[in-house]
Amino acid sequence: MDSLTTKVEKNIPTNNKRTCANPCCFFCTMEEPNSSLRRAGVASFFKEMPLQDDQQHVLALSGLWNIAMTQPDDPLFPALGIFNCMSSLISKGVNNRDWLLRDQNIYIPYYAAHVIGSYTMNKVEFAEKAVKSGVIPPLMELLRGKISWVEQRVAVRALGHLASYDRTFDAVAVYEEEVVKLAMQLASTCLDVVYVNFVAVKDRKKRLKYHSDLLTRGVGGLEFENQKAEEWACQLQCWSLYLLNCFACKERSLDLICNKQEFLMDLCNMWGGLVNHNSPAGVGLIRILCYSKTGRKNIAECKQVIENLCNLSRSSDDWQYMGIDCLLFLLKDPDTRYKVIETAALFLIDLVELNSLLDRPKNLGEAITRALLLDYKLTEQKFKNKKVQKALEEIWELKVERRKREKMMMMSEEKVEEMRVLVGLIKQEAKHLFWLGEIEEAAMKYTEALGACPSRPKNERMVLYSNRAQCHLLLREPDAAISDATRALCLSNPPNSHCKSLWRRSQAYDMKGLGRESLMDCIMFINGCIRSETTSKRVKIPYYAARMISKHMNALWVFGGARSKILSSPVNNVQESYGENKSGIEEQRYCDMIRTMMEKKNLISGLSTIIEENVTLKGESRRELEKARRKKAVVARSM
Structure with a gap:
């Protein structure tokens, strides 16, 4: 309990400590040295708090x-009636x-x-207490947008935790149809809503003050607000x-x-990873x-979703394996x-x-x-698309017939070395043609070299x-370039x-207008450049x-997407928050991207745990933020 008291005290103004005249003050109750009296006082505070009007309630709730x-796993407050x-x-x-807009x-x-979402994040026992305390109906009101998108964000987080446990899922499922529809709508429209109602509002005075305060905890200016708004929207x-996943x-x-x-197509453009x-x-x-x-049937009928899964399967996105799994x-x-x-076969x-x-x-x-050759011998003539038929024949040749031949030949080391020498000579010819500008002839030579190259080792074929x-x-x-580069990347180690x-x-990918795939490959390329320059003090x-x-x-x-919709609309009534701050925001995003490239991403195979990092409240935070921002700006300009 002492650790909890210490953490609450960090949020208490100095002039409030031990001098408060309010007998029901939460912070004074937390300072009570007798643990039994302290527990009784906290329980009483939780009962009385909704019945009273007190300006200190916001401070207590912040604590x-x-x-x-x-400390989301501490059982004290859940046991005392916090839910x-x-x-x-x-x-x-x-x-x-009237009460909501007062003070x-x-x-x-x-x-x-x-608070509900944090305490129900890890413990099913706490989730059960929350459900029995009747948290779902008021959370549903927030999910319906009764206040704003900021409250929807924490409501969907809490409901996602409650729906993730078998023992509390049914309580959420009472509202199943409405929950699913609202979650789908939020997933599809929330970026537009946050942009129009907050980020695109250029005049900071016209933004809802409490949104700005919650986003930044009073630390930072317009640029930091926009950065946090991006994070919260995502x-x-x-x-x-996550809530939809639970169902x-x-x-x-x-x-x-x-x-x-339309929703299935929207899903393809909802980013994870970066x-x-x-x-x-x-x-x-x-x-x-x-x-x-049911899901496979509907996805198979959506051509755009299949194409997106195919592009994902041939990318360096963190979730490449999920695209492959789906196919x-x-x-x-x-x-x-x-x-x-x-x-799918062509990819x-x-x-x-x-x-x-x-x-x-x-x-x-x-x-x-x-999977591709599942019934190959039975369906050789079934495909009207000649490219597909040719692709399956190529797979059969590479993975079946070629292996049989190499196994039967049982090539000696001398024979393997002879083939390597031959491949090396053909490759030199290809290079010579390439530098002469005879690109088509060089490509044909590389094809010839691939036909003569043994399956192993893989490096030469890469x-x-x-x-x-x-x-x-x-x-x-x-x-053709994407196909060959992908094959090379599959052979790399x-x-x-x-x-x-x-x-x-x-x-x-850039030539084809596939910006997402091009960006991911470029990030991985830079990551490789950084790792290869380990001896250099300054990475270029x-x-x-x-x-x-x-x-x-x-x-x-x-x-x-939201910005494009506004700019292309006939009547543009929304002021953008760019203007004089545009360069700073772009520098920040660019530096964040570089930082992301240098960090190892945490990958998981199942549903992710929903967490949120606290924003530091220390007095020196503003100075640290400004110092970090200036440093990032200098780094960005030097690149």
């Missing part, structure tokens, strides 16, 4: 929020507008919902998806989720839908196999030599091969594929680590890569 964030108190406060804010009460519903989207995992409301193809490092975002829900027959589920189901194979053929991806099982390429990808780039053949192939594929990022990142970051900004 409770801080405790709940830092009843928070539930009553939310209901009071929703139903009594600083507008902050109370946000803090109350946040959390609102990901936590809405989809139990195969509930699948018809509702899959009913609109935006929320631990969240698979939209593709995570798509994969869960692929677990069920394998669809290929193994007889009812969806022939709806997707003509598209997955480049991944048949992929060994593993991070913590995924080894021989992933073998699983792809088996280089040949990568070099041929460069030829295709110069010939303005981006599809570890996968997706060959820098030249990453940069070449990034350029090819190639200017052409920095330019590529800058180009795609502007296009793929979190609020890029």
